Amino acid sequence: MIIWSDDRLAFDLLQHRFAGGQARARELARHHPASYVVFDLLGLAGEDLRDQPLRDRRAALETLAREWSPPLQLSPMTDDIEVARRWMIDYRPAGVEGLVIKGADTRYEPGLRRWVKYKLRQTTEVLVGAVIGQITRPEAFIAGLYQSGTLRMVGRSGPLRSAQSLSLANVLTPAGPDHPWPGSIAANRFGPGRERVALTKVDPKIVAEVSADAAQQGGVWRHPLRFVRHVLILVPQTSLSSPMLEVPPVGAFGVSAEISEATAQRADGRLSNICSTLWYGQRATNSHGG
Numbered sequence: 001m002i003i004w005s006d007d008r009l010a011f012d013l014l015q016h017r018f019a020g021g022q023a024r025a026r027e028l029a030r031h032h033p034a035s036y037v038v039f040d041l042l043g044l045a046g047e048d049l050r051d052q053p054l055r056d057r058r059a060a061l062e063t064l065a066r067e068w069s070p071p072l073q074l075s076p077m078t079d080d081i082e083v084a085r086r087w088m089i090d091y092r093p094a095g096v097e098g099l100v101i102k103g104a105d106t107r108y109e110p111g112l113r114r115w116v117k118y119k120l121r122q123t124t125e126v127l128v129g130a131v132i133g134q135i136t137r138p139e140a141f142i143a144g145l146y147q148s149g150t151l152r153m154v155g156r157s158g159p160l161r162s163a164q165s166l167s168l169a170n171v172l173t174p175a176g177p178d179h180p181w182p183g184s185i186a187a188n189r190f191g192p193g194r195e196r197v198a199l200t201k202v203d204p205k206i207v208a209e210v211s212a213d214a215a216q217q218g219g220v221w222r223h224p225l226r227f228v229r230h231v232l233i234l235v236p237q238t239s240l241s242s243p244m245l246e247v248p249p250v251g252a253f254g255v256s257a258e259i260s261e262a263t264a265q266r267a268d269g270r271l272s273n274i275c276s277t278l279w280y281g282q283r284a285t286n287s288h289g290g
Helices: 011-019 022-031 054-065 081-090 162-169 261-265
Strands: 002-005 034-038 072-074 098-103 116-119 122-134 137-147 150-156 184-186 196-198 206-212 226-233 274-279
Touching: 002 011, 011 022, 054 072, 081 098, 122 150, 122 226, 137 162, 137 206, 162 226
Parallel strands: 034 072
Antiparallel strands: 002 034, 098 116, 098 274, 122 137, 122 206, 137 150, 184 196, 206 226
16 A cells, blocks of 8 residues: 655555544545555465465466556566666655565465565765764764754664764764754654653764665655764854755665675575565565555
8 A cells, every 4th residue: 555645655644544533534535545556466266376476476466457447556577687676766766665576486475584675775974963872872863954954853873883882972072052953752763652762962063874765754764774984074063053964855866776696596586587576665574465
């Protein structure tokens, strides 16, 4: 299930559909209709297809889909690795996170991780605006970017390793009184929640290189950023109203779409025997067929 808004996947709008009651869901559906994108067929006309190879299930699905019209849609699939690489680049600005790679001869095995989820990540720069934990031993950091002169939270890192924590601690300094962020944020990055985690605000002059995927919601990365290194200290610091790193447009950074033969081999087949399908954010687990 996906919702498109402004030529991009809108995960937040999909969340809203599931959060309210039936009346609210109907109202939201009128304003932001959803599409049901099908990538596998597990049964047809009372026949269980799970023991059939993926190539046969896909052929049956494509035959069935000839009669479909939106909002019911067929997920694209290819066995051409060059096409798959182009998809990784071309679909990223729309918020598509990557590919799911499957062996064309594989049967459907419920609950088993037989598919390979290949996520495209980009390297970009953010400001370190706050940390979780002590400034001398940060456990994670909150990333910021300036938007219209205001420092905005745009994501948080995953847990820092000891060496990463030490390297950041060596360059961090406490924030001044004009830092605009609150003293705590929701502990759950996927929703507001009631639990809060305290922030240690820092002077936002440290530029960190991070690795990020395409999953953004309102300009904020939904998934943890991977800290690579700090690459720059912005000096002299003038004031927090002076824009330093502005929020970039979606897809502005260079990306790489290298799918290795070793990656393809993990899907239980030879490279010529691999099917790739777009991944919209589902878990790469044989848990459902649509």
